[in-house]
Amino acid sequence: MRSPLYCLHAVGIAAAAVCGVFCEKAVGIEPLSSERVAEIAKVLPARPVGVGVPIEDRAAWDKLTGRPHYAEEILRSANRLIEQKSPETSEADYFEFSRNGNRSNYEGKADSRRHRLSIFVQAEGLENQGRFLPYINEELAKILAEPTWVLPSHDKGLENFKGTKTEIDLWTAMTVWNLATADTILGDRLGSETRAKIRTEAQRRVFVPMLAQIRGEAPPAWWIDSSFNWNAVVHAGVTGAALALVESPEERAEFVVEAERDIRPYLGGFKADGYAEEGLSYWNYGFGHYVLLAETLLQATNGRINLYAEDRARRVAQFPKALEVLPGTYPAFGDCVVSMEPSAWALRILNARYQFGWKEGAAFPMLDSMYAPLLYAAAISTAFSPGEAAVSSPGQEDFSNLLTTWFPESQVLVARPADAAMGLGLACKGGNNGESHGHLDQGSFAVFNGDQGMIIDPGAAVYSAATFDERRYENKILNSYGHPVPVVAGQLQKAGTKHGSRIFERTSTEDRDSLVLDISGAYAVPAVKQLLRRFDYDRTGTTSVTITDTFEFSSPETFSTALVTFGTVREIKPGVLTITKGGRSVQVEVRAGGAAFAWKEEIISEKLKSGPEQVRRIEIALKEKTTAGQIVMRITPAVSANTAFQP
Template sequence: MRRKNITIRLAILLAIANVTVTVASAGVLDSIDLTRKVVPLVPLDMDRVAEVSNMLPQTPKGFGDPYQNRSVWDKLDHNPKYSQVIKVAEGYLNKPFPAWSDEQYLLYFTKGTRPGGEKMMKDRLSWLAPLVWAECLENKGRFVPTIQMVLNELIHQKSWSLPAHDKNKQNIEGRNYTVDLGASGFAQNVAQAVYLLNDKLTPELRAEVLSQMNKHVFTPVLRSVATGNKDSYWLTVTSNWNSVCLAGVTGAALAIIPDKQERAKFVTIAERYSKNSIAGFTDEGYCTEGLGYYDYGFSKYILLRESILQATNHAIDLFADPKVKRIALYAPNLEIMNGIYPTIADCHVGIKAPAAILWYCNRNLGLGLKKYNDLTFAGTANLCDDVMHAFPNSASESKVDVNTSKSTSGPRSYFKEAGVLIERPITGSQAMMGAALKGGNNNEIHNHNDVGSFSITVGEEMLMGDPGGPSFYTAKTFGPERYTYKLLASYGHPVPLVAGQEQHEGASAQAKILNTKFTDKEDQFIMDISSAYTVPALNKLVRTFTYNREKLGYLTVKDDFEFKTRQSFELALITRAKWKQIAPDQIEFDGQKQKMIATIKTKNGFIVKSETIEENAPAFTRLGLVLPAAEAGTVTVVFTPIKSN
């Protein structure tokens, strides 16, 4: 029976040094982590503001150079990868600008759906970058009238914040303006446009942009710091919200505020509260939000670091904390094999390593990843990230040791604090199977109830494991009904259903690692996952993973369970491959190129219960291996790859 009445922890702003509040990137909830410290909200340190002010240039500066630096822009104009944006911009000259729609914005409040309002706002902002790029490249003035129209439309739209983050509709109704993921990025892109075009825009428009920026972004943030109100709660959270919002607000301030002491206030704020972003990672650099949100959040931390580094002439460096290097290595260490990564938390299927992050960190931090020594950037969809990469920056100006190369993370990566083990074959061996094994707890950022979950890769295909997160969010995704989605609940993960009960959410649902034994030949990873189930009759539930690297390799998953009375026990296997039962004790999984066999060993047999699940994500199959009711038992599944002819 699925648990319907679930209470999810709302994120509360607690300005206490021994409490970390984490907020989901798509809503105002997630989890409260009592194990890490955060930097609490305090009034602005004006002595530090004065020091920072002395580091800043007299005039505001964004990324790159304004259009007047023709030597650079003309060079970019002759690069076909950049000049092609002119054709995109030309397409906007005779088209109507996407209209603001209250109806689309309010769909989140009337129907609980997010895509309509978010797409409407994205479509409007998407005009800005191509037009500004085109004008800076061409420098003929023919895009300026359209750019001025677009800027005027954007800065006067009713809300800069996304509908899902507009608490009680305060932004769209003009009662109070708050900064969220949307407003912060919106502000930085607008400010960057004004910086690049400067005197091509009328003085009246530039003044109005700054006025609206103060109203929607700068004043609300300064007010939160001064009064301790919760409008800018992201200052003291440890999720991606912290780095994303700080990057946008700080970047906008540096690019558009005339008074350098006012600019210094936002650098001082970022310098202090960006520490909370770093606190959100384990000491080993593991990101519980998953690889997708690591890409989103840490890429903005990099943008924040680069903007402050350039503005202060390298006097303030947010990479100074040695933990940043461990965070930078998270993606390489998370790789299972052959470019395949686990889709833990709200990741999308097929997620890959973020090349831009690895290039930037490899060159700045000396990671020794030869693959990322060089990378070609020619994007024009974003005025901040793309301009930063098109012009000299700390990474492009860094020298790398071409003789140093780290091509693999070895046979395993063990994130001990997170309880996550990545298993790989020995380089050059015949083994063709890798795995991701997850302990952890059910109170993680972007949490799925997945204590004891696992994923299996054969060759270049993931044939079994965590189904990943939703393709889009709804009002339910981060509300009390979150775990009614099978995709997010333990029901949709390769973990047991115990006495008919799924795992519960919360920090108390935590894998206790009982033993680890690692050798070149074989690894063993044993965990007690009984705390994840609210089943009074349950005495014992121990999951043992054994990963073997000999020959083609194999993975064994064994569950030992005991009850006070006879109870049901069901083991779930999650796959997007085709499957068929080829023997009473064997199931074959057939992917696009690879195959594997699961051999199930249990004393009294089992029946297979198949269910197709499709909830805002690519459909997957849940195979329930249902055992007869018993007081105790053991079920072992051995996954073995089949070598193709």
């Protein structure tokens, strides 16, 4: 089942909290350099050129037909979609978010339209018989007739829907680039009226308001120089569409130069260690669009603008490889879908551009579900030729190696076994509780066995109006209750950058990795004198992961910790649990220094974006209040012989 793209359309937490979605900046952006605009205008083509291979270039399309599985998959999907009705949207669908906070109904239908358009255009390009043109025209007519391309969740006052404002959000930018790409590929096959309508609507909804902001004639939107994924996504969509549809080279150059300059704060949102605090899902979405913009500007300017050469871009490009715990497994920290993997098409491009030397997967990967509705992504990824792609000298950064990855600024550790086919893998984190798309999760961790997450960070909850307002952390998936972290004196962790972790100690050797975090600052409990969480990873033998919580209070208080899993839990003897999922098992030995403790299982009712799996929270609580203590959890593969354990 295809996961809809609408899952990722959300503003960064900080921006939403301060000003909603479309707050305007107090002052305008800096004027563009007229010299730079003139310079770029000279290297742009005389006529607009978009991404994608025109359908008349049969040699190029015939080459695509020979791509492994590509033509077969696209045509199969197109023939299946022909049998399904195109979705209809209504005013009631759009207003549903304003009434009850539900995003899924309207966004799912609108996403489906764009997905159908993308598949049908590609299928027509491959087949070239006119069979899919009626379906293409149907989807284009519906999209062009939508009262606004702004999503309901980004139009809380319904001003865009009613036409009293014309703003540019993520969906608008992606939509206009989709339409521009369809026009580039199909050209006159669309008919003069449809092509004219695409240009009219692109001017009205996107180019006119964007140029007004660039020229200082209107206040710029908050995202224009932000560090969130919006920056990359909107700049990519607007600039890509302008290059395809705007006649004047000078005007096109304005879009290009503004994007070249104002995309830089997006990279500045990543720490120098390359970690993506918005998580892997948003790396796919935000940095994936950065890659698409980089490719588009390289093509349009004949290599004059190279976003791959920007500071931090090389390290950020390696984030998924550095985050990977065991082959194909990644922790779902923050608003990340648990099953999320990096976009293979993006890794293919980055591997070639930076000459990383990564082992390739599929020679020609299909778009993942996030990008399937985006025709421009298909156009760029299918046209990409790794053999002519190097824009950077070979080499790989020192911050990633086979056994341990340490992101020092972000306080994230990934520890792997010597043999990826055997043993457990660990990912754990500190940081702070004010990160964009972050959760209240100081000290959270995930343990993997093979391809299964045995103990997990549950990742993103289903988005609603409450996800990005003051009610966000009432959700048990988003607050610390739904994470494998302590509850201290009955209190959960607090939100905000001041509530974070401090590195107390970290060591790594060939055999072991250790990280000790002071997580007391994540809570607001006056009685806390000390609260340390220690992670010990041992890659000798069959591997083990040990989590030790050491605490001290000024007066007797309650203390508990938790494990979170999708698996089934069974107590095999007092203090020893097994967790089983997907044919894999781990054993968890619990010790509390002689203090009495009890465990209980609870199903968290909040729904996940990743699907219907139930989140099981395993509480391990001391039975009596105390002024000091320690809880130790030692995790081993269940198939291993259990050695005596002395905490």
